[in-house]
Amino acid sequence: MKALILVGGYGTRLRPLTLSVPKPLVDFCNKPILLHQVEALVKVGVNHVILAVSYMSQMLEEEMKKQEERLGIRISLSHEKEPLGTAGPLALARQLLEENSDPFFVLNSDVICDFPFKDMMRFHKHHGKEGTIVVTKVEEPSKYGVVVYEAETGRIQKFVEKPQVFVSNKINAGMYIFSPKILDRIQLQPTSIEKEIFPMMAQEAQLYAMELQGFWMDIGQPKDFLTGMCMYLQSVRQKNPEWLHSGPEFVGNVLVHPSAKVGKNCSIGPNVTIGADVVVEDGVRIKRCTIMKGSYICSHSWLESCIIGWRSSIGQWVRLENVTVLGEDVIVNDELYLNGANVLPHKTISESVPEPRIIM
Amino acid sequence: MLKAVILIGGPQKGTRFRPLSFEVPKPLFPVAGVPMIQHHIEACSQVPNMKEILLVGFYQPNEALNKFLVVAQQEFKIPIRYLQEYAALGTGGGIYHFRDQILSGGPEAFFVMNADVCSEFPLLEMLDFQKHQGDTHSFIMLGATANRTQSLNYGCIVAKADTQEVLHYVEKPSTFVSNVINCGIYLFTPAIFQHIGEVFHRNHQQPFLEENINGWQRAEMIRLEQDVFTALAGHGRLYVFKTDGFWSQIKSAGSAIYASRLYLDRYNTSHPERLTHNQTEGPIIKGNVYIHPTATIHESTVLGPNVSIGEGVTVGAGVRVRESIILHGAVLQDHSCVLNSIVGWDSSIGRWARVEGTPSDPNPNDPHAKMDSETLFRDGKLTPSITILGCNVSIPPEVIILNSIVLPHKELTRSFKNQIIL
Numbered sequence: 001m002k003a004l005i006l007v008g009g010y011g012t013r014l015r016p017l018t019l020s021v022p023k024p025l026v027d028f029c030n031k032p033i034l035l036h037q038v039e040a041l042v043k044v045g046v047n048h049v050i051l052a053v054s055y056m057s058q059m060l061e062e063e064m065k066k067q068e069e070r071l072g073i074r075i076s077l078s079h080e081k082e083p084l085g086t087a088g089p090l091a092l093a094r095q096l097l098e099e100n101s102d103p104f105f106v107l108n109s110d111v112i113c114d115f116p117f118k119d120m121m122r123f124h125k126h127h128g129k130e131g132t133i134v135v136t137k138v139e140e141p142s143k144y145g146v147v148v149y150e151a152e153t154g155r156i157q158k159f160v161e162k163p164q165v166f167v168s169n170k171i172n173a174g175m176y177i178f179s180p181k182i183l184d185r186i187q188l189q190p191t192s193i194e195k196e197i198f199p200m201m202a203q204e205a206q207l208y209a210m211e212l213q214g215f216w217m218d219i220g221q222p223k224d225f226l227t228g229m230c231m232y233l234q235s236v237r238q239k240n241p242e243w244l245h246s247g248p249e250f251v252g253n254v255l256v257h258p259s260a261k262v263g264k265n266c267s268i269g270p271n272v273t274i275g276a277d278v279v280v281e282d283g284v285r286i287k288r289c290t291i292m293k294g295s296y297i298c299s300h301s302w303l304e305s306c307i308i309g310w311r312s313s314i315g316q317w318v319r320l321e322n323v324t325v326l327g328e329d330v331i332v333n334d335e336l337y338l339n340g341a342n343v344l345p346h347k348t349i350s351e352s353v354p355e356p357r358i359i360m
Numbered sequence: 361m362l363k364a365v366i367l368i369g370g371p372q373k374g375t376r377f378r379p380l381s382f383e384v385p386k387p388l389f390p391v392a393g394v395p396m397i398q399h400h401i402e403a404c405s406q407v408p409n410m411k412e413i414l415l416v417g418f419y420q421p422n423e424a425l426n427k428f429l430v431v432a433q434q435e436f437k438i439p440i441r442y443l444q445e446y447a448a449l450g451t452g453g454g455i456y457h458f459r460d461q462i463l464s465g466g467p468e469a470f471f472v473m474n475a476d477v478c479s480e481f482p483l484l485e486m487l488d489f490q491k492h493q494g495d496t497h498s499f500i501m502l503g504a505t506a507n508r509t510q511s512l513n514y515g516c517i518v519a520k521a522d523t524q525e526v527l528h529y530v531e532k533p534s535t536f537v538s539n540v541i542n543c544g545i546y547l548f549t550p551a552i553f554q555h556i557g558e559v560f561h562r563n564h565q566q567p568f569l570e571e572n573i574n575g576w577q578r579a580e581m582i583r584l585e586q587d588v589f590t591a592l593a594g595h596g597r598l599y600v601f602k603t604d605g606f607w608s609q610i611k612s613a614g615s616a617i618y619a620s621r622l623y624l625d626r627y628n629t630s631h632p633e634r635l636t637h638n639q640t641e642g643p644i645i646k647g648n649v650y651i652h653p654t655a656t657i658h659e660s661t662v663l664g665p666n667v668s669i670g671e672g673v674t675v676g677a678g679v680r681v682r683e684s685i686i687l688h689g690a691v692l693q694d695h696s697c698v699l700n701s702i703v704g705w706d707s708s709i710g711r712w713a714r715v716e717g718t719p720s721d722p723n724p725n726d727p728h729a730k731m732d733s734e735t736l737f738r739d740g741k742l743t744p745s746i747t748i749l750g751c752n753v754s755i756p757p758e759v760i761i762l763n764s765i766v767l768p769h770k771e772l773t774r775s776f777k778n779q780i781i782l
Contacts, residue, residue, distance in 0.1 A: 265677070265694070267712075283678040283695045285712045285758065300678040300695045302712045302758060316662075317680040317697040319714050319760060335680065335699060337716060337760065354762060354777070 002048045003041045003105035004078075004093055005034065006086055009054045013221040016327030016344045017309055022057045024109055027292055028219060029232050029273050030257055037107055038067065038075075040115035046105065048074040050096055052089030054082075087193035090178075091186045098180050106193075108174030110220035112228045114235060115175070116212060123210045124177045127154065130206040131178045133198070135170035136216040144171040145194065149209040156202040156209050159194070173212050222307055222325045222342075229290055230271040251287075263299065275310075298334070309345065322356065361411045362487075363462060363470040364404040365455055366397055370418030370448055376612045379750035379767045383705060385419050387475040388428055390687065391616055392623035393634060393650035393668045395428055399623060400473055403481030405436035407471075413438060414462060416454040417475075418445040452582035456556040463550050472584075474544035478619035480605035480626065486547045489601040493523060497551055499592070501526070502543040503600040504607045507728045508536050514730075515542030515585050518593075519600045526598040529589040539728070540600060542585065543607050552588075555597075559587045608731055613702055614720040614746045615731045617683060621666040624648035636663075643675075652688070676711075683719060693757070701747040704768065710757030717746030718763050744778065 011023030018026065024034035038049055053060070056079060064075040078093045090097065090106065097104050103124055105117065116134065124132040133156075135147050146168040149156040160167050172194060185197055201207040215235055217228035233253035236243050245256040245268075252270020256262065260274045263282035271288045274280065278291050281299040289303050294311040297303070301318040307325045308314065315334035320326075324338045327345035332338065336349060340356025343349060347359055368387040377386045388395040397415070404413050419425060425442060433440050443458045455462060455472060462470060469490070471483060479502070486500050503517050516537040518528035530537050563579035582588070592598040606622045608615060625648055627634045636649045643657050647665025651657060655673040663669070667681045670688035675681070678695045689706035692698060696709045700717035709715055722729035747761055750768035755761055759775040766772065766781045 285695065300680065300697070300712075302695070302714070304758075317695075317714075319697070321760075335682070335697065337714065337762070 001044075001046045001102050001104065002050065002097060002099075003046045003107065004050045004052060004090065004097065005037060005107045005109050006089060007034075007051050007053045007109045009083065011220070014225065016325060016342060017222075017307065020310065020328035020345050022060045024051070025060065025063055027275060027290075028112060028225070029229055029236075029255055029290075030275055032063070033112070033219065034109065035067070036112060037109070037115065038071065038073075040117060041105060042071050042073055044117040044121065046073070046117075048076070048096070050076045050078050050093050052078045052080065052084075052093065054080040054084075083190060084188075085190045085192045087186050087191035087197050088189060090183060090193075091188040091191075094183050094188075097183060101180060103177050103179045106176040106178060108218075110218050111174045111216065112219050112232055113173070113175075113212060113216040114214040116210070120175070120177045120210060123154070123208070124179075127208045129179075129208060130182050131176060131198075131201055132208045132210055134173040134175040134212050135209045136173040136212040137169050138171050139169075141166065141169045141171065146171055147209050154208040154210055155205060156198075156207045158202060159199055170209065170211065173216055174218070175212075223323050225307065226271075226288060226290070226305055226323065229273060230288065233271055233273070257293075281316075361409050361465065361467050362407060363411060363465075363467045364400075364407075364413045365462060365470060365472045366400050366413065366415050366475050367451055367454060367472065368397065368415050368417035368419065368475040370445075371420075372418075372448065377616075379765065380613055380616075380702065380704065380748065382768060383751045384424055385422070387415075387417075388424055389616060390668065390670060390685065391478065391610065392620045392627065393652065393670070396478075396610060396616075396619075397475050398428075398432060399478065400475065400481065401432055401436055401438075401440065403479075403483055404471065405438050407483050407487070410438060411465060411467070413440045414458070415440065415442045416445065416458060417442070418448050420444075448581070450581045450583045450587075452556045452559065452584040452588050453580050456553060456560060456582060457580065459553045459556075463553075467550070469547055469549050472546045472548060476610045477544050477607065478610055478622055479543060479545060479607045480603065481545065482601070482603050482605055483547075485603070486545075486601050489524075489599070490547055493599055495596075497549050497597075499549065499552055499598050500547040500601050501589070501598065502545040502607075503540045503602045504543050505602070505604075505728045506539050506541045506730055507726055508539060510728075510730050510732070511536065511539050511541055513732075515589070516540065517542060517600050524599050524601065525596060526589070526593045526600055529585075529593040529598070531583075531585045531590070540602060542589075543603070544609075546584075555588055555592060556582055556584075559591070608722075611731075612720075612745075613748050614717075616702065617666065617685060617700065617719070617746055618721055618731055620668050620685060621648070621683070624650060624666055624668070646682075658694075670705075687751075702749065704749045704751040704753055706751060707749045707753040707755070709755045710759070712758045713755045714760045714762075715747055715749065715755060716760065716762050717748075718744035720745060 011018035025032045068075045145161045147170045148158050148168045215231035219225040219228040237253050245254045249266045250269050254269040254272045256274045257276040259276045260278040262280045265283045267285045272286050273290045275293040277294045280297045283300045286303045289306045291308045292310045295308045296313045298316040303320045306320045309326045309328045312326045312330040314332045317335045319337045322340040324341045326343045329346045330343045331348040333350045337352040341353040343359045387397045445454050490500050515531045517540045518538045559582050610619045636645050636651045638645050643661040649664040650668045652671045654671050655669045657675045658677045660677045661679040663681050666683045669686045672689050673686050674691045676694040679692045680697045683700045684698050685702045687705045690703045691708040693711045695712045697714045700719045701715045744763040748765045752769045753766045754771040762777040764776045764779045
């Protein structure tokens with residue numbers, strides 16, 4: 001079975017992290033975003049993953065070679081010469097997708113959830129039509145495009161963009177399974193699958209919706225990345241509580257890489273991910289943060305709702321809050337206050353940033 | 361023999377020092393660990409032949425002042441009395457009203473100084489200067505050099521280059537007059553009262569000449585600066601002694617932190633015993649730090665530079681304090697961080713809380729720069745200043761209080777930035 005992952009462009013929304021590493025390789029809860037998806041696909045029998053990328057990255061290629069070996073599957077990069085939208089990449093990869101008549105998965109690369117691939121296969125086989133899209137419930141449907149479908153069968157009737165009057169609270173979750181027949185609908189040109197392909201399929205009663213159980217988050221920007229982390233850690237609490245760290249200095253769901261060191265009199269959590277080789281000195285308070293591999297946090301600092309990029313270094317008595325994102329190898333000097341700062345890689349910060357801004 | 365008068369003002373003055381002046385008369389606010397005017401008294405007590413120090417002001421007699429007088433008299437072994445004006449009489453009116461008290465015993469000269477200045481008090485040099493510039497009946501004012509812009513906020517002195525005779529004096533001019541400014545520290549002979557008396561009598565004859573905001577001007581209200589010095593200038597009686605030593609006004613709470621820094625630095629020579637030094641088992645001290653002997657400081661804290669910690673203060677593990685004054689009874693809990701702030705009496709700061717202000721120091725690259733006279737608001741916004749916690753304020757754990765002023769007896773429950781919290 002095959003899967004196509006729509007990786008797309010530079011991942012600018014997740015800058016400054018994506019200035020150092022292609023978005024699929026950014027660590028989410030101590031594992032590259034892409035591997036969360038790929039590993040779940042492998043579990044349901046996918047043996048060939050195609051990444052649709054609109055830019056080339058040597059780092060991505062090399063990492064995918066490693067993963068091919070580790071997972072024993074094939075990973076291809078399908079490179080768009082020009083951005084092809086969300087449908088065009090299917091046409092570009094047509095030859096690979098048509099190698100056999102099995103249905104294939106298509107995924108947006110920013111989605112984190114309990115991937116329901118097994119259920120999708122079963123559901124898709126059961127209705128026997130061209131496509132299945134996963135939908136998830138949202139609180140404020142007026143902000144999204146919603147999906148209207150028959151409750152019993154899941155047959156999609158229509159899509160409504162940003163509805164002002166309530167018609168549905170289910171939105172497209174960015175995960176699909178298609179039969180190869182869908183490829184006849186798509187030309188090799190920039191095309192939106194949501195706007196141009198799905199409505200036609202719905203009209204012809206070829207598209208079904210399957211509701212996602214459990215959490216779902218598009219982690220394409222820092223604020224949502226942190227929210228997604230909280231949801232993911234909560235699901236780890238339910239399914240694999242032994243992965244989480246416990247002890248008098250840990251509060252709630254905290255993931256600590258075995259190679260990380262945490263000092264005395266700290267208070268870590270809830271909702272914290274600490275990466276490989278991270279050092280947290282004594283008396284540090286961290287809540288709702290991701291600390292990436294190799295970072296160093298000096299004593300008595302206080303961090304809330306931050307992403308600390310790889311190999312960054314935070315001084316003593318530093319306060320970081322309000323979705324401060326540090327790129328790779330950023331140094332924050334002692335006793336500073338950063339409020340919602342977005343710091344580009346390799347910067348040394350020697351003055352406080354009391355109001356949110358970008359530090360070039 | 362000599363005397364000294366310290367003009368301490370009254371409760372209606374020093375509003376820029378709120379909310380700290382709610383709890384203690386401003387002249388008793390601790391600067392570098394001791395009451396502001398103790399620095400004056402100590403300097404006076406070191407002048408040979410100094411027989412008495414008089415505090416003149418319009419505070420109601422109060423316990424804090426009485427207690428201070430008792431302790432200071434014991435410590436400096438000199439009589440110190442408080443003379444209470446019946447109303448705010450101005451810098452000249454107060455001493456004129458109490459001229460008999462000042463002149464009793466027949467001093468040949470006396471110092472007059474404003475309480476809200478911090479200085480090296482070069483009193484002996486002023487006496488020397490008076491002796492050596494020829495006329496022993498002359499009046500001497502202490503002058504300092506300011507930069508052109510800031511000079512406009514002070515009394516400006518034009519002096520004759522060779523003799524230092526004051527040729528012209530103007531208070532807070534609107535255009536540049538001179539970069540030599542009045543420090544509010546004077547050496548007078550009893551003859552000064554004739555000159556103040558002239559103003560007094562003139563005011564009595566023409567009491568409504570100058571209207572103040574109330575539409576009424578008390579004849580006894582006399583200002584040394586505008587009423588006396590302006591008239592004295594150019595008559596061969598008033599001279600300026602220029603000092604290069606440190607000097608600053610203490611108008612706002614922000615300037616108290618700056619003044620503390622100046623005095624703490626001076627302790628290196630004048631009172632090394634008041635400064636804390638690094639010991640193997642103890643807090644890390646950076647620069648000049650004063651710690652009251654009764655304070656409890658955890659060995660893992662880092663203090664300084666320019667930190668004064670008052671009586672009975674408790675500082676927990678892993679606390680950081682820099683450029684701040686911690687008043688008596690305050691509690692700083694573990695991992696908290698206090699920068700550019702004044703923490704009021706019996707206030708408490710929770711774990712990992714951050715209390716931070718913006719320093720309002722003079723430009724360090726200009727040797728003549730002074731504190732800018734701070735306005736609380738600019739363009740309708742609170743100007744970033746030091747953070748001040750009034751008496752008995754409680755800051756919860758993990759919040760930040762930035763550039764804010766918290767009035768006494770408040771229990772905060774969240775972070776605040778750039779606000780006055782009533």
